[in-house]
Amino acid sequence: MAKLPVQFRLNGSDRATFVDPASNLLDTLRRGLGDFGPKYGCGQGTCGVCTVLVDGEPQLACLTLAVACEGRQIETTSGMADGPNLHPLQDAFMDHFAAQCGFCTPGMLTAARALLAKNPQPSREEVVEAISGNICRCTGYEPIIAAILAAADAPGARRA
Amino acid sequence: MLDLRTCASLSEAAGILSGDRQALLIGGGTLVMREVNEGRLTEGTLVRVTDPAFRQISAGGARVELGAGVTMAMLLANRDLAYLHAPARGIGGPPVRTMATIGGNLFAGTPYGDFTVALLALDAQVVLQSGYGSGRAVSLEDFLSARERGGQGLVTAVQFARPQNPAELHFRKISRVKPKGISVLSIAAYLPLSGGRVTQARVAYGAMAPTPIRARGVERALDGKPLDQAAIQAAKQAALEGCRPATDAIASEWYRREILPVHLGRLLAGEPR
Ligand SMILES: Cc1cc2nc3c(=O)[nH]c(=O)nc-3n(C[C@H](O)[C@H](O)[C@H](O)COP(=O)(O)OP(=O)(O)OC[C@H]3O[C@@H](n4cnc5c(N)ncnc54)[C@H](O)[C@@H]3O)c2cc1C
Ligand code: FES
Ligand code: FES
Numbered sequence: 363m364a365k366l367p368v369q370f371r372l373n374g375s376d377r378a379t380f381v382d383p384a385s386n387l388l389d390t391l392r393r394g395l396g397d398f399g400p401k402y403g404c405g406q407g408t409c410g411v412c413t414v415l416v417d418g419e420p421q422l423a424c425l426t427l428a429v430a431c432e433g434r435q436i437e438t439t440s441g442m443a444d445g446p447n448l449h450p451l452q453d454a455f456m457d458h459f460a461a462q463c464g465f466c467t468p469g470m471l472t473a474a475r476a477l478l479a480k481n482p483q484p485s486r487e488e489v490v491e492a493i494s495g496n497i498c499r500c501t502g503y504e505p506i507i508a509a510i511l512a513a514a515d516a517p518g519a520r521r522a
Numbered sequence: 523m524l525d526l527r528t529c530a531s532l533s534e535a536a537g538i539l540s541g542d543r544q545a546l547l548i549g550g551g552t553l554v555m556r557e558v559n560e561g562r563l564t565e566g567t568l569v570r571v572t573d574p575a576f577r578q579i580s581a582g583g584a585r586v587e588l589g590a591g592v593t594m595a596m597l598l599a600n601r602d603l604a605y606l607h608a609p610a611r612g613i614g615g616p617p618v619r620t621m622a623t624i625g626g627n628l629f630a631g632t633p634y635g636d637f638t639v640a641l642l643a644l645d646a647q648v649v650l651q652s653g654y655g656s657g658r659a660v661s662l663e664d665f666l667s668a669r670e671r672g673g674q675g676l677v678t679a680v681q682f683a684r685p686q687n688p689a690e691l692h693f694r695k696i697s698r699v700k701p702k703g704i705s706v707l708s709i710a711a712y713l714p715l716s717g718g719r720v721t722q723a724r725v726a727y728g729a730m731a732p733t734p735i736r737a738r739g740v741e742r743a744l745d746g747k748p749l750d751q752a753a754i755q756a757a758k759q760a761a762l763e764g765c766r767p768a769t770d771a772i773a774s775e776w777y778r779r780e781i782l783p784v785h786l787g788r789l790l791a792g793e794p795r
Contacts, residue, residue: 410617425550425621426551492616492631498755
């Protein structure tokens with residue numbers, strides 16, 4: 363089967379590649395474009411570690427058809443820092459010991475980023491809901507929730 | 523290897539689906555892509571629809587029509603559909619809801635299909651299009667009982683009468699893991715009151731049979747009665763009529779049978795879970 367072309371904006375840069383017709387976005391990002399921010403956990407939609415933003419909305423890259431991203435804006439954790447300056451959420455995750463092995467961190471950061479972009483002052487329940495599709499097997503969820511709430515209060519945290 | 527066809531019109535997609543037995547529609551892909559990733563779906567053609575009609579919401583009038591490609595997130599963003607927010611919010615976490623469609627939920631195997639349970643309580647119709655002709659409406663109940671036979675073509679939309687009093691539609695998803703476990707079961711009940719009595723109750727369950735089902739026994743027990751202790755007791759007694767729950771990784775058949783009347787009673791009494 364012939365490969366299909368696909369073009370989208372990835373973390374602000376235009377990218378183009380060729381994919382197998384049923385390729386998922388996660389494979390395309392990691393193997394095709396060398397963006398190792400989103401991770402491969404389950405491939406089933408259950409762990410959330412592959413969460414990316416597609417036109418600002420959280421989506422599971424492992425379940426997203428790559429060709430369906432034609433012309434869209436994709437954002438991953440690889441594009442969160444501003445040069446040497448970490449995103450306020452990344453800072454808060456470090457300050458609150460919200461990452462242990464770090465495997466879930468890209469998905470957690472992306473889920474949190476999607477939440478804060480829409481709701482800059484979320485309640486604890488709203489944070490819990492926002493990360494309800496993401497599994498962490500190390501730190502437990504408390505430090506992660508605390509970090510997201512702290513970032514929500516932090517000056518400049520509203521930077522999407 | 524899998525091929526992909528992107529269709530700009532619904533009739534093109536319906537034509538491909540009815541002409542090619544190996545063609546499969548991909549909606550949000552939350553279930554289809556699992557099959558692809560796990561190597562269970564390797565041959566045939568995935569059919570993708572980009573027709574804006576597939577994602578159209580018409581919710582303001584007396585008759586509501588939702589395109590089958592409407593996602594749970596789109597429903598949650600629509601204020602006219604607030605009465606459907608509880609079942610939409612019950613599906614997966616936020617990234618799943620960005621992707622999961624109403625159409626896909628109609629085909630989701632038990633114990634999924636929570637949104638479909640709410641549609642059953644609304645007595646929805648499914649618009650089916652096979653081949654290039656126009657769609658025909660069939661009742662959701664008939665659609666579900668035929669579903670296992672497969673090959674029904676393309677679902678383009680669902681339709682239902684807008685509930686006159688949205689507060690009369692109730693939905694509960696019962697799961698063991700908070701906040702986002704898979705359903706042990708789900709219940710939707712549309713209970714319009716007229717002169718203090720229930721008229722034309724419609725009650726539906728998820729995960730209590732191979733597909734979502736209407737709870738006819740409960741509907742009979744409630745119709746024409748005030749929602750008092752006696753009616754609730756009668757409804758609980760009739761709760762299991764027609765149920766054929768499975769034992770699966772989420773719960774045993776026994777457990778589902780035990781807890782259904784309890785949760786139904788609480789829903790009818792307006793008590794918390
Ligand atoms: C982590 C996770 C959690 C989930 N939690 C829930 C939950 O709590 N409750 C729940 O009900 N579901 C849940 N689901 C299942 C699923 O996401 C939903 O049921 C969803 O609505 C399926 O829609 P989809 O568009 O993604 O389906 P797809 O994967 O695109 O399609 C599913 C099936 O339906 C067929 N199909 C889809 N649309 C049409 C159409 N218009 N016409 C004809 N055939 C069609 C496809 O060919 C395929 O066979 C979950 C899934 C995941 C990954
Ligand atoms: S890898 Fe995508 S949800 Fe687990
Ligand atoms: S830090 Fe290890 S999985 Fe979350």
